[in-house]
Amino acid sequence: MVTVINKGVFLYRGEKLLGVENEITIDDIKRLERNNYVTGDESISDLNPEKARMNTMTYKVIQNHNVSNSDREIKIKFDALASHDITYVGIIQTAKASGLTQFPIPYILTNCHNSLCAVGGTINEDDHIFGLSAAKKYGGIYVPAHQSVIHQYMREEITKCGSMILGSDSHTRYGALGTMAIGEGGPELVKQLLGKTYDFTYPEVIAVYLEGKPHIGVGPHDVALSIIGEVFKSGFVKNKVLEFVGPGISSLSVDFRNGIDVMTTETACLSSIWHTDDKVKEYYRKHGRLEDYSKIEPGTLAYYDGLIKVDLGKIEPMIALPFHPSNVYKISELNKYPYEILKEVEAEGQRQLNNSQIRFNLTDKIVNGRIKVNQGIVAGCAGGSFENIIKMATLLKENSIGNDYFDVSVYPASQPIYMELTKQGATENLMSAGVTIKTAFCGPCFGAGDVPNHNGLSIRHTTRNFPNREGSKPWEGQIASVALMDTLSITATALNGGILSSAMEIDIPNLDITYEFNKSSYNNRVFNGFKSPKMEEPLKYGPNISDWPELQPLSDNLLLKIASVINDKVTSTDELIPSGEASSYRSNPLKLAEFTLSRKDPMYVKRAKDIQLLEEKRKLFLQGNDISVIKDIVDVFSEIKEKENISDEELNELISNTSIGSTIFAIKPGDGSAREQAASCQRVLGGVANIAVEYATKRYRSNLINWGMIPFIITNLEKEKLEVDDYIFIPKIKEVVIMGKENITGKIISPKGSRNITFKLEKMTEDEKDIILSGSLINYYASKGR
Known part of the structure; x- marks a missing residue:
């Protein structure tokens, strides 16, 4: 089904693997090429990996956008940017404070996350009005609410073969259309708006080799979940690029490919790119952009750092059970052993929730030996494609979903898709069967729409199923959960009638799917001001849109106090800052910060504020040298004085040059969303660092740095046991950052005594160092006079 090969492989003419068991040999290639083929300046017999690396699609696209003088240390300028309505306000506010005059490349502002305007009174629509005013002022493209989810609009209107797009949403993936796309936190988009670059070390490239043809009951989510289940937990593709190749691609429609591609985010890879063909060419033609098509394919002999081999014909309908897209099972296996599997998932889920007040139950969904679910959702960039919905409509024609506890909602990904479904009679078929059809909206993906009942189980063709992401509120004793499945199942x-079923259990006819793209709704509603900024236009602010509070630069020394310890194997950004209702406050840093870690550690905000107050008291002490002002931490500084062997006279200088800030420890934080607020909310509450065994994604580490927070790595977790309220003194931290030192020694000061602790600070670019020293990206640009 899915085989992972953790070694370098060569790919010949995009289809034949060299160096993999039962595939071709170098002698086969010589015979096929009659010994005439050369790669670069080398004969094929040399099999030079470094030469052959340059024949990947990834290398070609990245180097075409690389403005550095190195093919190793990459600096990218993107062709377009994309944001939605819970990210663009902060991005524009930050860019404006840093000297923005106009959008230098197409910047698409979509409204698909808070588009219901259902929480907080006027604040959601206030953000939309701000977005339109910004598009007019700076020359942007504004897509009103209900017109399209962010990634569908980019697919339909903005992608281009060989181009690169940066989006402030983690599922920014358009590889199946020949576009390399990356999801990042907002500050990285700010850099692009200011003419700066996106910097990274050239990544490893993994071939995803597709062969065979999927069974008629298998959909894109089944393939995607199969891949995620094999690679996520091992970290095999973390921060790497997935390059889709092989003869199996030709058996897949473009919608099917897009459905797989958008889920590559859940593997923790950096980006993706696919071999393009006549089907992709026809997609561009139907969308009126034939000139944006070009054939993207590997060179004659390409080298990859690893291989994921997928036999499409052996993929079965899959399900990702709570609480992660990698928690994957065959639906047939789950239905054969429902109690055994759900009991195990139940136990792990309860541990992950870490809340004794909530009873997480899945086995109670077993009725007469089968699993009964409460809700079905097909929505967003993964599920809301024309092909998924037209298949569902055909199968449900003249049938019923029943009038019991099970219900189904469908969200077409764009207004053009909705119109074509209506034109072909699909909406009538769905509505007659009892399905509720709604407009383009990402809400079911992140807990802002169709929240299930307490203890409910929802099956969804969406992107994620993290704890409480569906919208339940654990602090109010609520629990619900989501399992990911393909639309067909x-x-x-x-x-x-809501009995969990595989699409293999029903008869599915061969469908002749035709689709015509009608962009009249875009023509009549989308504002396109690119290259026509009107600086005289005012930005329109609502009362919830506020500026960032002042953020302090890095001091000579740091005194950290641990405000939260999270021992889960992985911590998602949803747990660091929740989605759903909290998303409505993303334009107000102080209000949003009140939600920080609320689902994981409800006491975090109070602890962080108490630590923030210690820093305020330290500043008061500096104004009058009254030691009683800092009585809460006198003992800590006295301990430091003793350990550092400094005099009484030097103590005041030590206090003067040592700022106090909070930190959290998590084993592997930052999985999932690109949301910068997972870091910025900690910063607003006085956070100055994170401590981790590793960071789940590049984008979370980037977010920490861009908000002036130091991403420490702990080198010996077993030895360096950390607890809430421990202090950690890190001397000469400013010098450490400036010098680029990777190994740092600090001192833990706790009631259990003092001891040394060693951190690692992985290599940072010169710009990243300056951002940390300045205290944030905003401060960095202000100091540069930009």
Whole structure:
């Protein structure tokens, strides 16, 4: 089904693997090429990996956008940017404070996350009005609410073969259309708006080799979940690029490819790119952009750092059970052993929730030996494609989803898709069957729409199923959960009245799917001001849109106090700062910060504020040298004085040059969303660092740095046991950052005594160092006079 090969492999003419068992040999290639083929300046017999690396699609696209003088240390300028309505306000505010005059490249502002305007009174629509005013002022492209989810609009209107796009959403993936796309936190988009670059070390490239043809009951989510289940936990593709190749691609429609591609985010890879063909060419033609198509393919002999081999014909309908897209099972296996599997998932989920007040139950969904679910959802950039929905409509025609506790909602990913579904009679078929059809909206993906009932189980063709991401509020004793499934199996479940079913259990006819793209709704509603900024236009602010509070630069020394310790194997950005209702406050840093870690550690905000107050008291002490002002931390500084062997006279200088800030420890924080607020909310509450065994994604580490927070790595977790309220003194931290030192020694000061602790600070670029020293990206640009 899916085989992972953790060694370098060569790919010949995009289809034949060299160096993999039962595939071709160098002698086969010589015979095929009649010994005439050369790669670069080398004969094929040399099999030079470094030469052959340059024949990957990834290398070609990246180097075409690389403005550095190195093919190793990459500096990218993107072709377009994309944000939605819970990220663009902060990005524009930050860029404006840093000297923005106009958008230098197409910047698409979509409104698909808070588009219901259902929480907080006027604040959501206030953000939309701000977005339109910014598009007019700076020359942007504004897509009103309900017109399209962010990634569908980019697919339909902005992608281009060989181009690169940066988006402030983690599922920014358009590889199937020949576009390399990366999801990042907002500050990275700010850099692009100011003419700066996106910097990284050239990544490893992993071939995803597709062969065979999927069974008729298998959909894109089944393939995607199969891959995620094999690679996520091992970190095999973390921060690497997935390059989709092989003869199996030709058997897949473009919608099917897009459905796989958008889920590559859940593997923790950096980006993706696919071999393009006549089907992709036809996609561009139908969308009126034939000139944006070009053939993207590897060179004659390309080298990859690893291989994921996928036999499409052996993929079965899959399900990702709570609480992660990698928690994957065959639906047939789950239905054969429902109690055993759900009991195990139940136990792990309860541990992950770490809340004794909530009873997480899945086995109670077993009725007469089968699993009964409460809700089915098909939505967003993964599920809301024309092909998914037209198949569901065909299968549900003249059928019923029933009038019991099970219900189904469908969200077409764009207004053009909705119009074509209506034109072909699909909406009538769905509505007649009892399905509720809604407009383009990402809400079910992150807990802002269709929140299930307490203890409910929802099956969804969406992107994620993290704890409480569906919208339940654990602090109010609520729990619900989501399992990810393909639309075809959700349809099979609907036909069986909510009994969890595989699409292999129903008859699926061969469907002749035709689609015509009608962009009249875009022509009539989308504002396109690119290259026509009107600086005289005012930005329109609502009362919830506020500036960032002042953020302090890095001091000579640091005194950290631990405000939270998270021992889960992985901590998602949803747990660091929740989505759902909290998203409505993303334009107000102080209000949003009140939600920080609320689902994981409800006491974090109070602890962080108490530590923030210690820093305020330290500043008061500096104004009058009254030691009683800092009585809360006198003992800590006295301990430092003793350990550092400094005099009484030097103590005041030590206090003067040592700022106090909070930190959190998590084993592997930052999985999932690109949301910068996972870092910025900690910063607003006085956070100055994170401590981790590793960071789940590049984008989370980047977010920490861009908000002036130091991303420490702990080198010996077993030895360096950390607890809430421990202090950690790190001397000469400013010098450490300036010098680029990777190994740092600090001192833990706790009631259990003092001891040394060693951190690692992985290599940072010169710009990243300056951002940390300045205290944030905003401060950095202000100091540069930009």
